[in-house]
Amino acid sequence: MLLKLKQTPGIYLVGFMGCGKSTIGARLADELGWSFFDLDQEIEKAAGEPVTEIFKRHGEAEFRRLETEALKQRVQDVRGGRPQVVALGGGAFTVQDNYELATTHGVTIWLDAPLDVIEKRIAVETHRPLAADPVRFRALYEDRRQAYARADYRIETFDLEKDYVVARILALPLFQP
Numbered sequence: 001m002l003l004k005l006k007q008t009p010g011i012y013l014v015g016f017m018g019c020g021k022s023t024i025g026a027r028l029a030d031e032l033g034w035s036f037f038d039l040d041q042e043i044e045k046a047a048g049e050p051v052t053e054i055f056k057r058h059g060e061a062e063f064r065r066l067e068t069e070a071l072k073q074r075v076q077d078v079r080g081g082r083p084q085v086v087a088l089g090g091g092a093f094t095v096q097d098n099y100e101l102a103t104t105h106g107v108t109i110w111l112d113a114p115l116d117v118i119e120k121r122i123a124v125e126t127h128r129p130l131a132a133d134p135v136r137f138r139a140l141y142e143d144r145r146q147a148y149a150r151a152d153y154r155i156e157t158f159d160l161e162k163d164y165v166v167a168r169i170l171a172l173p174l175f176q177p
Contacts, residue, residue, distance in 0.1 A: 005174055009034070009083035010075065010106025014093040014151050016141050018118040019111045020165065021087035024157075027166045029085040038087045042070040051089075067092050068101075075105045090140075094147040103152070107174055110151035115141050117159045 005011070011028065013021040022038045029036035040051055043066045047054055054063045067089055074086045092098045093108070102108050113121075115138065148154075153172055157165050 005107050008078050008105045009081065010078035010102075011085045012093075012102040012106055012108045013085065013087045013111055014102070014108055014148050015090070015111040015113065016118055016144060016148070017090035018122040019090075019113040020121075020157055020162065021111055023162055024111060024165050024169070025085045025087040027162055028169055031166055031170060032083070032085070034083040034085055036085050036087075037074055039067060039070050039074070039092060040087075040089050042073070043067055043089075046070060064091070064095060068095065068097055071098050071101050075101050078105050090144065093151070094144055099147070099150065103150075107153070108151040109169060109172075110148040110154040111157050111165070112148065112154055113157045113159075117157075120159075 011034075013025045013028075015021055025038065026036045028034075043054070043063070044050055046069070047066055049057075051063065054066065071086075071088070071092065074084065078084060086102075088098070088102065093102065118141070119137075153169075153174070155165060155168050155172075
């Protein structure tokens with residue numbers, strides 16, 4: 001296993017909304033015997049309201065502040081030697097402080113899904129405030145790719161079976177002796 005991962009046992013999954021970070025992250029954590037945390041769920045617990053309400057009532061800037069605080073808590077646990085897989089929200093890795101926290105305290109993996117696959121996945125979902133406007137949604141997808149590309153590893157997910165994606169992650173050099 002990669003020395004960095006041994007010293008700070010954190011895997012941070014990054015990528016656009018709907019790319020499978022939560023689903024893949026939970027399965028990866030199970031395979032590794034680690035804890036799993038979805039940053040959006042952590043924010044909702046701390047704030048006592050859903051992400052959509054945070055955006056509506058307090059705005060995106062407040063949501064991003066809460067996101068950074070939630071990530072700091074996860075990083076603190078990783079630094080304490082508690083191994084975990086963390087699914088970051090779609091915009092978290094675009095914030096420089098969050099990028100530095102994740103890359104300094106573990107390994108980052110970009111789950112890269114094509115836009116058409118993501119659009120199909122989230123077509124019926126109503127809990128994603130930044131997906132409401134299709135034009136803005138596509139622009140965000142394109143804009144954020146540059147930030148995601150800074151991740152340590154990239155896994156193309158297409159519309160593949162979740163277990164296959166997890167197997168591809170486990171085959172990365174960071175898990176090899």
